[in-house]
Amino acid sequence: MELAVQIPLMMAILFGAVEIGRVFYIYHTLQKGLRGGAGLLARSTNVAYCNSADLTLADARNFIVYGNLQGEGTPIVQGLTPDMIQIFPERNVADTTGVIACLCTEDVDSCDTSSGGRAPDFIVVNLGGGFPLAVPFPFVNLGTINLKVSVRMPVTGG
Known part of the structure; x- marks a missing residue:
């Protein structure tokens, strides 16, 4: 009788x-991919952060998604697509330790390098609303959880 209670309990703990x-x-794999992509952007020069079509x-x-620049092969995590990746430039606030989103205007302090702005101080790469991950469990539907992964890296390129 005791074994009949213990086996399902042990199986639930194991699963x-x-x-x-x-x-x-999966969270670590996503974070590692985002960190690699943010590092690639942070060290690149002449990036048009305000142009979403920039190569x-x-x-x-x-x-980030495929592990190569060509976008070939299988994603590092099943279900991950390039459309899920969001890239935001950020700027230090003068005389403080604060950081704000870098605007894409024709202002000299903007991040629009094509309009005379300068490169951002930081780059943030994230998955927007998160990565939906199904959590299967025997005989029970636990639904999905959203993995919120984000990486901020200082820009060292130009």
């Missing part, structure tokens, strides 16, 4: 541990 490990693994931004999105 739960495996699923938690899978969630952590360097497209290359960074491909690098």
Whole structure:
């Protein structure tokens, strides 16, 4: 009788541990991909951060998703697409430790390098609304969780 109660309980604990490990693994893989793409952008020169069609931004999105600049092969995480990747330039606030979003205007302090602005101080790469991850569990539908992954990196390129 005791074994009939213990086996399902032990199986639930085992399946739960495996699923938690899978969630952590996928989160780490996403974060590693975003960190690599942010590093690629941070060291690149002449990036038009205000132009969403800029080739360097497209290359960074491909690098994050596929691990290469061409966008070929399978994604690092099943279900990840380049459209999920958001890239935001940020600027230091003068005489403070604050950081604000860098505007894309014709102002000299903007991040629009084609209009005379300068490169941002930081680049933020994230997954927007998050990465939806289904959490399967035997005989129960636990739904999906959104993995919110974001990376901020200082820009060292020009």
